[in-house]
Amino acid sequence: MLLHTIDDVRRARKEWKGLTVGLVPTMGALHAGHLSLIKKAKETCDKVIVSVFVNPIQFGPSEDFDKYPRTIEKDYELCKDAGVDIVFAPSPKEMYGEGQRLSNDTLTYVCPPFFYVNKLCGKTRTGHFDGVCTVVLKLFNIAQPDYAFFGQKDAQQAVIIRKMVKDLNIPVEIIQCPIVREESGLALSSRNKYLSEDGKKDALVLSRILNNIKACYSKGITDISALKETAYSYLTDRHDLEYLEILDKNTLEEQEKANNDSIALIACRVENVRLIDNIYLGE
């Protein structure tokens, strides 16, 4: 069932009293990564809602909101095939009302803590995680799921959403699912569509850097500078590295030494497409 209004979702949701409900929030342009979340939701819950919404308030003014891929017909077919009960694809007007500027002058926002935001992607994407938390809370309040499913690919987002759920006592359990990769190692992303064939080859460097860091850690190297330095031999002038960090996977705090709770995270532009990837060192 493809629904476009909040009221329709609430009405359908009410019919499911006593059943467990899973929500998979997406921005559409679904790929095998999203489908792995949907599969997990189907296994965990009686009913599954997938939201497809390119959320304007999580994009900065110079980001790719307008050109972000929108493929709702194909998304809906994929969801139907995967046994999804409701695909919720609202308009920005349905989510944020009409005629008001979308800013904290006029809208109530959920603001995750500065210590979690002021690093990694949050450093360059000002306001991004406020926008993410706000829309995720709205979707939670609309769909009222028992479980919600997020990918490890957006690692900082997953940490921030778990923190939001804890801080605001939100009655939803967050299930995090592993990154899905192409055979080449490239982490799946809707933004991979922007890349040329050459760009896709250059993009492999992200997962290679992370795998190499993990291999070095497995061999006993725990010095974080030393681990990070192994990256530079992979980078060429076609790579614009934004960050490479090794942090605590639960709190995103800096560590003195890498350990089994460490996560290595990378963001890098290839052909001006911003790509991210990460790996747990301890698994």
Add this chain to the structure above:
Amino acid sequence: MLLHTIDDVRRARKEWKGLTVGLVPTMGALHAGHLSLIKKAKETCDKVIVSVFVNPIQFGPSEDFDKYPRTIEKDYELCKDAGVDIVFAPSPKEMYGEGQRLSNDTLTYVCPPFFYVNKLCGKTRTGHFDGVCTVVLKLFNIAQPDYAFFGQKDAQQAVIIRKMVKDLNIPVEIIQCPIVREESGLALSSRNKYLSEDGKKDALVLSRILNNIKACYSKGITDISALKETAYSYLTDRHDLEYLEILDKNTLEEQEKANNDSIALIACRVENVRLIDNIYLGE
């Protein structure tokens, strides 16, 4: 039933499947104003939860958090007599965890829009409404009520909470209840306890000013400056006026002329106790 933990409330709440639940959020020191909210909740809902929590994150560093009156035994007796099902009186540690500074460095906050906050009480009480919205959303997520009850006394708070509920699609209906006054006209407030007998007499000026503005409006005066100027003859050197405003009651926007949607709001210190009051001009 007096409960102190979030888990206990969730457990009790689960037993009420299919029944309507009302929440009356308070900071305790209950008076007849709170009891009018509880009465309305009892009339509206099958089950009623009253929260009693002096919320640290809505007090500024120079405000009266430490000396704010705490009378939980008496509050609990009043609630029992009024037929309340659950009194939820958590500790700050239960609500915000242990050992972390309570700030937006470390906690997820709900931030109401600047246009609603940057006026009236919000102008002097920096961060106050962020703290209010955050704790109210937490209480909503813990108690999961169908209805929540707020007094018109805190008019700006009521507008901001309705805005939060709309912006974040919170599945709770907000019921606003009229101000309860002493026979003298003084609006009930837990902070009235701080006043001496002389102070209570001086405090009557707030309601007198508002009643006079309403009387003038009823006689046809709609010029806002003229209406506000009627206040000054009431004020003495024992009154420290913080604001007197006439605004749109739903949006708190300035108006060209007073009309039936106007609200007059006053904040004034008497014996250094900050008192607020308001009146709808059109009712």
